[in-house]
Amino acid sequence: SPYRTVLRDNAVPTIFDLTSHLNNPHSRHRKRIKELSEDEIKSLKERKIDETSEQEQTNQETNNSTSAQNAVAEGGGEQDEEVLPLTLEEKENKDYLKSLFEILILMGKQNIPLDGHETDEIPEGIFMPDNFQALLECRINAGDEVLRKRFETTAVNMLFCSKTQQKQMLEICESCIREETLREVRDSHFFSIVTDDVVDIAGEEHLPVLVRFVDDSHNLREEFIGFLPYEADAEILAVKFHTTITEKWGLNMEYCRGQAYIVSSGFSSKMKVVAMRLLEKYPQAVYTLCSSCALNTWLAKSIPVVGVSVALGIIEEVCSFFHRSPQLLVELDSVISVLFQNSEEKGNELKEICRSQWTGRHDAFEILVDLLQALVLCLDNINSDTTVRWDNFIAGQAFVLGSALVDFDFIVTVVVLKNILSFTRAFGKNLQGQTSDVFFAASSLTAVLHSLNEVMENIEVYHEFWFEEATNLATKLDIEIKLPGKFRRSQQANLEPEVTSESYYKEVLSVPTVEHIIQELKDIFSEQHLKALKCLSLVPSVMGQLKFNTSEEHHADMYKSDLPNPDTLSAELHCWRIKWKHRGKDIELPATIYEALHLPDIKFFPNVYALLKVLCILPVMKVENERYENGRKRLKAYLRDTLTAHRSSNLALLNINFDIKHDLDLMVDTYIKLYTSKLDLQEEVLPTSNSEITENT
Template identity: 85%
Template sequence: RCQRWVENCRRADLEDKTPDQLNKHYRLCAKHFETSMICRSSPYRTVLRDNAVPTIFDLTSHLNNPHSRHRKRIKELSEDEIRTLKQQKIDEAFERKQATQESNENNEQNTVSEEGGEEQEEKAVPLTLEERENKDYLKSLFEILILMGKQNIPLDGHNVDELPEGIFTSDNFQALLEYRINGGDEVLRKRFEMTAVNLEYCSRTQQKQMLEICENCVREETLREVRDSHFFSIVTDEVVDIAGEEHLPVLVRFVDDSHNLREEFIGFLPYEADPEILAVKFHATITEKWGLNMEYCRGQAYIVSSGFASKMKVVATRLLEKYPQAVYTLCSSCALNVWLAKSVPVVGVSIALGTIEEVCCLFNQSPQLLVELDNTISALFQDNDEKGNELKKICRSHWTGRHDTFEVLVDLLQALVLCLDAVSSDLSVRWNNFIVGRAFVLSSALTDFDFIVTIVIMKNVLSFTRAFGKNLQGQTSDVFFAAGSLTAVLHSLNEVMENIEVYHEFWFEEATNLATKLDVQIKLPGKFRRAQQGNFDPDMTSENYYKEILSVPTVEHIIQELKDIFSEQHLKALKCLSLVPSVMGQLKFNTSEEHHADMFKNDLPNPDTLSAELHCWRIKWKHRGKDIELPATIYEALHLPDIKFFPNVYALLKVLCLLPVMKVENEKYGIGRKRLKAYLKNTLTGQRSSNLALLNINFDIKHDLDLMVDTYIKLYP
């Protein structure tokens, strides 16, 4: 193709160039080709057909253009030469046309293969009037659906139960469609001008089909970037209710072309009660439906509600069996102690966590309740204003996600109970019935001895991991040194397990003192006594019961969970954080990353030169200028102007920041999770839609309406 172009252009200076050189340095203008030879199936570029050759040249226009007359020295041709060239061009065009027709008969559709898949080329045959009108009609429908998604407008309008019998009212989709018709959309007006006003213009089935296409097209924009970056990590959030069904939100981490670590929401996965089935469907969705190659997955993390932890651990285990480099880690957005508490397989702990969330939610819903709680705290902490003011400040934050949640709760418990009791017993009309009712129920839950002993034991057990977990959410150097302190944490917990009788005795005494302060009776749980019936052991005391049912399994579980989540692979990866210059500086540049980097050897562009490159990297920062600060994070290191001179270091840093335990340094690139939380908070459960949610959360992603229309026509002709 390039040689034919040279011949036609009569560019003697280019005739000795190879096709590769011409392609790189002498790109053709689209104006040199017939329109039928150009495929514009993508909004981002112009693609030439395989048999395209340049045929359109005006060899004399430069003579009349003073601005371009001296740019290129082109030989001026005589009239006979021009006539000969034109005849040659006509003959060649005719031959190409015949060849194209024969090719089209044998292959009706030509495809262009790309990394992410295949895009179908447009046909050269012009559209009929009916086809053009149908495309315009579908484009209008897609525009309405995209608007509804971005603005978080639910598909349904009024509930059927709210309307008198026999009354028809439009849903939100049809209402917007009618509004657009009234606004002058001629395509829609012609389509529906003869349709009865009490009929649906677009069926629910068609709406669902179009929404699925919208969702897939928007998701594909993100997935294309993920594939381009090769490596990624998978993170899931807590199970949520979407229109009555449980779904698992899935996010993906990757480093984009601008060296920014991003965490993007890519969709919901229907939750399965059977963990083995869930693992299979989870893998199938990521690889088959979304087209990601799990061989490039370098991390996985699961933030789960109480009761779901064991099932998601099965998913993680199954993925690790197939993909050993998909390291199972903690997620940076969840405090270690909260994550550990949610994973404890004790029913009492799950109930306590649910109660804590409900209490926090109730007070956050009413500013008046917070003022009432402030007054109660002030009265209780008259002798310690500093402590009281600190607790007031904590109450106005999402304190249930803190590393010291259970410590805060124990300090606040008396104030919470007194405040809720005052609200539930208030005879005035100050509080509405909902708040009064919830206050009564929650006060009863907080004054149950089972709840009190649970939070006290959890507070004491998790105190051994609090500092360790806090460092994991700190600076890069904190994470690096935290990895080295895990052995000490496990040693402390093992020592507790060996002397559990002594430790539990102190914990239970603290719980009984708190219960006495709240005038709560110390007793065995009623459900336990009822279950025993005539077989009740009179020697079974409350202290022994809670040791066997709570303290022992909790400590054992936390020890095992720490070993699982901080596997040898995970710790080796965290040791590689010594690549970050600020960590190097704290270690006096006496580091040895080669040994720990072995697990990423296949991810490096030049593994044979790694040792020499790391030496140069250390020397660069050890002998830096006095006014040059050491980059403190992976984000800063990736954005160094000369980072590409260290290709192996660059590759290692990219993979390291993908680990879910590493926080997204630039908040604007971790906005996907915040938007997900906002959507769930602002949308009623019955009005949630997995399709519209993706459009709403990723509202700033470019969308190709023509691609959506063509896809719909292809799938539903």
């Protein structure tokens, strides 16, 4: 029909009453719309086509006239802006650079280190090219005429590409690949920043940085965008962190809606300073927990007690030790079978847990206490084995780890952590659960803090029970109950009354740990964070559990500036609730933000759509589709598979983002623009007698 109603993109749905006109006497005498015949419809269509053609012709004439006027006004300026054709020499140089970039990209994608053999591994008098040169030679031998022509007169022992040039080209590769992701982030507007644990890159500490955003297909993605050199001074780190993200990477932090930091014990306090400094500048960059890290693990790593840091390190080393080989896990299984022969179900459960990365679980400390006897006995068996099943390295490491596990300081620390973190275990588990679990977890924080405050008020009683549990476990493992040696030695020089083990651990462990966890929960779950979590009632399944009696507008005020039509928010939310309350019987309520964002009619609710996108990128929300969480997984794989000495921040980004498209011409043009000119391009890229030459000629 020629009479069509087209909704605008920003239209707000309205609940229409289709029967009210029947009771309105005035509406009965309205003129009816004339029904058109086939000929009339055809005539209307032809008239519309003619009008459109005339309009296009008019526009074309106008554009031509404007272009002609501009050309006259500029006085031939277009000729000056035309790109001059490349000379043969310039074309050859660009082809040469393109070949070099192709090799570097290949090395990055395949995780091939730049350096080949270590210097001390090469016999004297023998020249061994690095991997880059080796690939260059391979490409020449395979028939690359551009490279062959370039190097046919070059000495055998001369470097084809200097280390400086390699570094420059790698930086350009990294920048161009990163820019592809950042372009999508900018198009999405809103994003969150997440950092992972500090890593060693060729002897220097770096922070891996990831970004969360919703792409054009409404998918939440978490992508790796680079490493940031770590600074020991927290204030300097905060400044460099901000400068790198805004100036070097070009992200507008005004659009940052979340920040989260996953770091080990020694770095948490410094990253908290970074978070606070960013919050001062950008109040909407809410400081949250990260969905990939269990709350209890995060809290334990943040505790500023030396004994806790040491214990966490030992636990990680023990877990890594048994994952070295299947034989070690089989050995542990056999010990568990003996110890839990009267509780086979419990034993099988522990065996299954041991095959996973159990140190990151919510109940990691409960598991450790259950496993402790088995771990100690297994390590003792490996260390004292006389059948030569284990090499000296494995046996030696088993001895070291076994000795660490039977230290009373370790036992007390683990037991105290287990008991204190039991109050936050269910809360943390809900935060990593379904969307409805996260929503209701926000309401349970008050109860968690109340319980911890009660523990603090009665710490004498609670600590007495915890210490008794620790001493019983130590007795079971035949471990001597004593104070740490360092404290005993310092106490010998003092004339003060002797301190008991129980009172010592209460003051240095239990009290500071409880106090710290209470404060951390208050800091990480700020008023803004809780408001954001309350907005999860927008998700239809949560609405359903609340009987559609929700009031998101009271919590969404913090995001008003992010909405396309904030004035119509209340009316739109009403329509959103009615839509789901009066849905058909066969229609299921979307259970996640991901499902809600992919609804076919979501664009009819522009404010709801904007709110869901912002909530989705909060680091505390898990990535529903694992396909879009590749950044973190690939980062872990790169760090696991690459020796520390061979790691490169540039090559790492190429390896982790191997599936991102790259523009070789752009890389070449960028290199020429930054590091060469038309006059010295030939000198820069051609090896000469002054080129870098290896020492072993």
